[in-house]
Amino acid sequence: MTTLVIAEHDNTSLKPATLNAVAAAQAIGGDIDILVAGADCGAAAEAAAAVPGIGKVLAADNAAYANQLAENVSLLIADVASAYDNVVAPATTSGKNIMPRVAALMDVAQISDIISVDSPDTFKRPIYAGNVIATVQSSDAKKVITVRTTAFDAVAETGGTAAVEAVDAVHDAGLSSFISEEVAESDRPELTAASVVISGGRGMQNGDNFQLLEGIADKLGAAIGASRAAVDAGFVPNDYQVGQTGKIVAPDLYVAVGISGAIQHLAGMKDSKVIVAINKDEDAPIFQVADYGLVADLFTALPELEAAL
Amino acid sequence: MKALVAVKRVVDYNVKVRAKADGSDVELNNVKMAINPFCEIAVEEAVRLKEAGTVSEVVVVSVGEKSCQEQIRTALALGADRGIHVEVEGRPEPLEVAKLLKGVVDKEQPQLVILGKQSIDGDNNQTGQMLGALAGMGQGTFASEIKVDGDSLQVTREVDGGLQTLKLNLPAIVTTDLRLNEPRYASLPNIMKAKKKPLDVTSPADLGVEMSSHITQLGVAPPPERSAGIKVEDVAQLVDKLKNEAKVIS
8 A cells, every 4th residue: 555645835844734744644554655836846755855754856847836836836746646645744734725635636525634544445534514424435446644743743854765756747726826925924833833831812802902812922932823713803813823724732731811711612622631711701611621720810810820930 | 796605504503413322323313403504605706796796696506405495595585686405315425516516517607616515514616616626627725715806716715825816717615714705694584485485396307417426424423532531730840730630841
């Protein structure tokens, strides 16, 4: 059995999500290769070659694959995947964007967001905002799978010496082009990879008050997140959102501040090891999943917490 | 320009769904059903484009059992012009839904197809992208802003790093994210009017699609339960617990 893992990268380095996807591929078993599709992505391909246990790295380096346009990259993956039994990608916004196109081109189902591998054709995945875990079996000869990264411990980043092989196929569907992106620059760890996350909700009242979280985040080396309510209200940008349809996080410590705890938010953070909730409403549902709850006004509690750390 | 919007009937987002005791499936008896929230945003966007004069007709389609006509009527009450019900039994998989929608796209020839980015029951996040591949159209998934510009479409997408803007040739697929718009409430007169709007029923055979299944659900189970922990008295006690009991900070 052979599995092709689709690398998530920025052309110069691998994103950690790739290492979680490789871990899921290892759980499925068999030989694993990595596909790095991008433009001037040689450095990312070299990084992929250093991941231990990889057979080879396929590098498709062409302007058509810059910015990971789904129309082009899906054609490439479907082409390369004809030689593999499984195609596995992390369930990031990029993986979610591209992989269903790949599955449709291959005329197979996609198994989205798996959290465990029971056997090479049977997987567990959350449905209904994680209120239910389904066990599903695929009857497709070739499987297209996306992986919930928090459910698989990342493999080591270095130690391997796989060969890098160029893929010359150029697939340009000519349907789409990249115009621009607004990417938040931050010195903080990435939300989905941070070991501590502190999130604010509607109770923060406005965007300026998120500064109260920043001092604490600095001391804890934490990433900052938010509930949907806080993003919808415009307090913080969309990439802060933790929840069913936002980012899924599972840090060692998750601190929810001024977040009531709607099921859609819980779906994104309830696998955190330790959960702290700070909320002035003692009946807030967030306390039902919190290991440590503090019923307090966040505007008093947050400065106290920052001072105590 | 014609817009096609796909909508799905799902369990209402306020319902906490549970697994049946025997683990065979989720408990869906006597559960409130509704239009999938992302699909509602899709309908709203199409209706706004019509109000702005960009779109001339909004056609809404749903794939499912007869009961999904309720959700088509909801979309008609929000301002869609006519409905198409693709009647199928059971729960078709995203690939089959995409094939059926491709059949509808071939017949209707819309310039713009808007879908929700995912349904809140299966949480698959697949159908729009699959339809894009089958119909040979470009896609703007997880859209927070769209702008029709002549024969192309500019889409701003919510991605992990922030926002990305793409240009797509029309016809194109858009899948909605939460910030695209805030759907209106249907007024009573519009709900009454919606009952008289045309709603055609079609079948997979009419669309030339043979239904098949690729995935078998072997069972469902509740996730590991998290039990509530303790309430701490003050910040000092919280920090002490995190340091000495949970050992997650130093």
